[in-house]
Amino acid sequence: xxxxxxxxxxxxxxxxxxxxxxxxxxxxxxxxxxxxxxxxxxxxxxxxxxxxxxxxxxxxxxxxxxxxxxxxxxxxxxxxxxxxxxxxxxxxxxxxxxxxxxxxxxxxxxxxxxxxxxxxxxxxxxxxxxxxxxxxxxxxxxxxxxxxxxxxxxxxxxxxxxxxxxxxxxxxxxxxxxxxxxxxxxxxxxxxxxxxxxxxxx
Amino acid sequence: xxxxxxxxxxxxxxxxxxxxxxxxxxxxxxxxxxxxxxxxxxxxxxxxxxxxxxxxxxxxxxxxxxxxxxxxxxxxxxxxxxxxxxxxxxxxxxxxxxxxxxxxxxxxxxxxxxxxxxxxxxxxxxxxxxxxxxxxxxxxxxxxxxxxxxxxxxxxxxxxxxxxxxxxxxxxxxxxxxxxxxxxxxxxxxxxxxxxxxxxxxxxxxxxxxxxxxxxxxxxxxxxxxxxxxxxxxxxxxxxxxxxxxxxxxxxxxxxxxxxxxxxxxxxxxxxxxxxxxxxxxxxxxxxxxxxxxxxxxxxxxxxxxxxxxxxxxxxxxxxxxxxxxx
Numbered sequence: 001x002x003x004x005x006x007x008x009x010x011x012x013x014x015x016x017x018x019x020x021x022x023x024x025x026x027x028x029x030x031x032x033x034x035x036x037x038x039x040x041x042x043x044x045x046x047x048x049x050x051x052x053x054x055x056x057x058x059x060x061x062x063x064x065x066x067x068x069x070x071x072x073x074x075x076x077x078x079x080x081x082x083x084x085x086x087x088x089x090x091x092x093x094x095x096x097x098x099x100x101x102x103x104x105x106x107x108x109x110x111x112x113x114x115x116x117x118x119x120x121x122x123x124x125x126x127x128x129x130x131x132x133x134x135x136x137x138x139x140x141x142x143x144x145x146x147x148x149x150x151x152x153x154x155x156x157x158x159x160x161x162x163x164x165x166x167x168x169x170x171x172x173x174x175x176x177x178x179x180x181x182x183x184x185x186x187x188x189x190x191x192x193x194x195x196x197x198x199x200x201x202x
Numbered sequence: 203x204x205x206x207x208x209x210x211x212x213x214x215x216x217x218x219x220x221x222x223x224x225x226x227x228x229x230x231x232x233x234x235x236x237x238x239x240x241x242x243x244x245x246x247x248x249x250x251x252x253x254x255x256x257x258x259x260x261x262x263x264x265x266x267x268x269x270x271x272x273x274x275x276x277x278x279x280x281x282x283x284x285x286x287x288x289x290x291x292x293x294x295x296x297x298x299x300x301x302x303x304x305x306x307x308x309x310x311x312x313x314x315x316x317x318x319x320x321x322x323x324x325x326x327x328x329x330x331x332x333x334x335x336x337x338x339x340x341x342x343x344x345x346x347x348x349x350x351x352x353x354x355x356x357x358x359x360x361x362x363x364x365x366x367x368x369x370x371x372x373x374x375x376x377x378x379x380x381x382x383x384x385x386x387x388x389x390x391x392x393x394x395x396x397x398x399x400x401x402x403x404x405x406x407x408x409x410x411x412x413x414x415x416x417x418x419x420x421x422x423x424x425x426x427x428x429x430x431x432x433x434x435x436x437x438x439x440x441x442x443x444x445x446x447x448x449x450x451x452x453x454x455x456x457x458x459x460x461x462x463x464x465x466x467x468x469x470x471x472x473x474x475x476x477x478x479x480x481x482x483x484x485x486x487x488x489x490x491x492x493x494x495x496x497x498x499x500x501x502x503x504x505x506x507x508x509x510x511x512x513x514x515x516x517x518x519x520x521x522x523x524x525x526x527x528x529x
Contacts, residue, residue: 020304042307046441046451046502047425048254048397049389050304053382066382068402070389071304 015077019052019069027059027080030067034059034078034131042071059129060111060136078131085128087120097128097135108135116140118173119191140191145200146170147186151177164196211523218523220513224505225297227340228317235332237293237319242282244299248484249274251469252425253476256303258312274481275301278502279318280426281487284455287320287498288490295319297505308517309447311525315505322498326438326454329499330415333442333450336503337413341512345444346412352419352436355404365420365434369395379403390476393422405443414443426462427453442503445511452501459491 017028022040029035035056044050050071057064059080069075085097085106094107095117106128110117116138120126124144129137151167164176167187175189177196186200211218232239249257255277263270276282278300286294300316321329334347356364360375367375372395376384381402389395408414417440421429424437438454456462466483473480509521519525 042305042310043401044305044307044310045254045397045401046448046504047252047423048400049391049394050254051398051401053402068381068383068387068398070387070394073388 015079016074017077018074019071022052022054027078028056029076029078030056034080034136035065036080038064044071059131062114079133081130082127083130084125087122087124087126089122090117095138097126097138100125106130106135108138112136113138116191118171118194119144119146119189121146121171142190142192143188143197144191145186145188146173148177148181148183151181151183153182167196208528212519212525212528213521213523217509217513217515217521221509221521224340224509224512228297228336228505231336231339232295232319235293237295237321238291240283240286240291240294240296241298242279242286242296244276244301245273246276246281246484247271247273247482248281248486249481250277251466251473251481251483252277253469253472253478256305256478257481258301258303277302278316280500280502281484283318283320283500284487284495285490287322288493288495290496293319293321306526309507309510311506311518311522313526313529314518316502317505317508318500318502320455320498320500322496324499326417326440326452326499329452329501330417330440330442333452333501333503334413334415337442337444337449337508340508346409347415348409348412349415349417351417355416356399359404359407360399364396364399365436368392372396372399375399376402391472393420396420396423405446405448408443408446410444410446412444416441416443424456424465425453426456426465428456428458440501445507447507447511448504449507449511450501450503452499454499455495455497457491457495457497459488462491463488 017026022037024037024039026037027034028037035058037054037056039055041053042050043053052069052071054067054069055064056067083099085099088096088098094109095113097106097108112135114137116126119140124141126141127139128135146169148167149170152165164178166174167177167181168174175194175196177187181187181199188197188200189195190197229239245260257274257277259272259274261270262273279296279298283294283296295317297315297317299313301313303312305312321332338344352364356362360379362371362375369392372392373384376395376398381398389398418436419439421435421437424439427437427439429435430438440452441448442450470480506518506521510518513521515521
């Protein structure tokens with residue numbers, strides 16, 4: 001099983017990290033939820049107690065919080081794996097993903113898929129975040145190519161792109177596109193900012 | 203495992219030049235003031251007993267120790283310099299490396315440069331004047347100066363008395379002040395809670411464009427300072443903050459050998475209680491105190507942080523040729 005393969009190597013079932021191991025990207029458990037460390041600061045008076053002040057992101061809901069630890073404390077490691085998977089389909093309630101090498105399939109609910117639902121099509125390869133083997137997050141590719149299903153005809157010959165107009169894409173997402181881009185055309189979109197990049201080449 | 207790709211210095215040429223200039227200014231200042239520059243060993247058979255300081259250790263084998271002996275890298279040159287003072291050195295200063303295990307961060311490197319000096323016959327206030335005078339001399343911009351007692355700093359920011367509040371009250375104050383996770387923190391002592399409040403609530407409130415001197419520390423944080431009897435008794439200790447950083451720590455030095463012996467024993471008792479290794483007590487320092495340390499005040503100032511302030515660096519790595527990761 002893939003899970004066993006990716007698990008941190010530890011004799012104990014519960015792996016832990018000491019504050020000395022803290023760095024951005026480390027996955028830890030706090031109050032029963034998995035978090036990723038964004039920033040870690042070591043704070044110590046010359047003659048006194050040392051602390052680690054961290055900013056962490058909740059991997060289930062994206063919320064960022066701060067936390068203070070006494071240096072030297074240990075924190076439970078979160079069994080979190082980020083892995084590329086192919087998006088298969090949505091059955092109306094769940095989205096289905098497949099690991100490209102093991103062919104193991106995973107189902108993710110709408111909360112886990114989040115905003116990625118706006119950008120991904122069947123067959124797209126996404127980064128799926130697994131916690132204890134279950135998807136809790138989906139990151140779409142940075143750039144996707146999607147076909148416009150609806151946009152105002154706009155004015156022919158206007159290539160300035162200054163104003164732009166809303167366009168609905170095949171996934172349902174709405175992005176602003178230049179006036180010269182028409183329904184039926186494929187466009188390249190940056191999913192991190194939700195902005196139009198260019199017309200896709202045929 | 204390193205590939206060596208990070209062989210080049212972290213600090214730029216102009217910062218290295220600023221460091222050299224700063225060291226020159228400091229040496230000229232003390233030469234003019236008639237303070238003698240000294241050097242003492244970085245390696246000692248005795249280590250720091252203070253539970254908040256972790257000494258790095260190494261081993262020497264050879265003549266004088268044919269079977270090998272543990273040696274500690276100094277956490278500060280305090281003990282050796284006090285032995286010089288007890289031998290009538292007169293006023294002395296030293297620029298040296300100090301070492302502290304476990305300390306690496308935006309303002310910490312396990313190996314760093316200390317400027318430490320001692321003034322026989324100086325009251326604490328006279329030494330503070332000298333520290334502030336030196337800062338004015340070496341910093342490019344003249345900073346406003348503020349002196350505040352530890353109790354005043356806590357009173358005005360948190361509305362509590364740091365000499366009397368118990369650990370539960372200090373935890374409650376941290377929670378009220380929004381220190382994240384204060385509710386679940388397990389800290390070993392009341393002083394650790396004071397440290398949490400100092401670093402998370404008080405220090406961030408100091409004007410970064412001012413030199414803030416904090417005076418009259420809790421007697422429980424006296425370290426090697428005298429305690430002035432009173433209600434409450436306070437440690438004759440000060441700290442200097444500027445640019446949002448702790449820059450210097452000074453004492454009206456403890457000269458009472460019996461009291462020093464008690465504090466070393468108390469440090470080791472706390473080490474045992476916290477599961478930390480006990481440290482060999484510095485018998486030579488105690489003997490020097492027995493022989494007679496002149497009444498004096500002394501201070502240690504972090505040179506790397508002073509340089510950060512002088513050049514406007516945000517990270518200590520920006521003022522070190524080779525911080526830990528490139529050492």
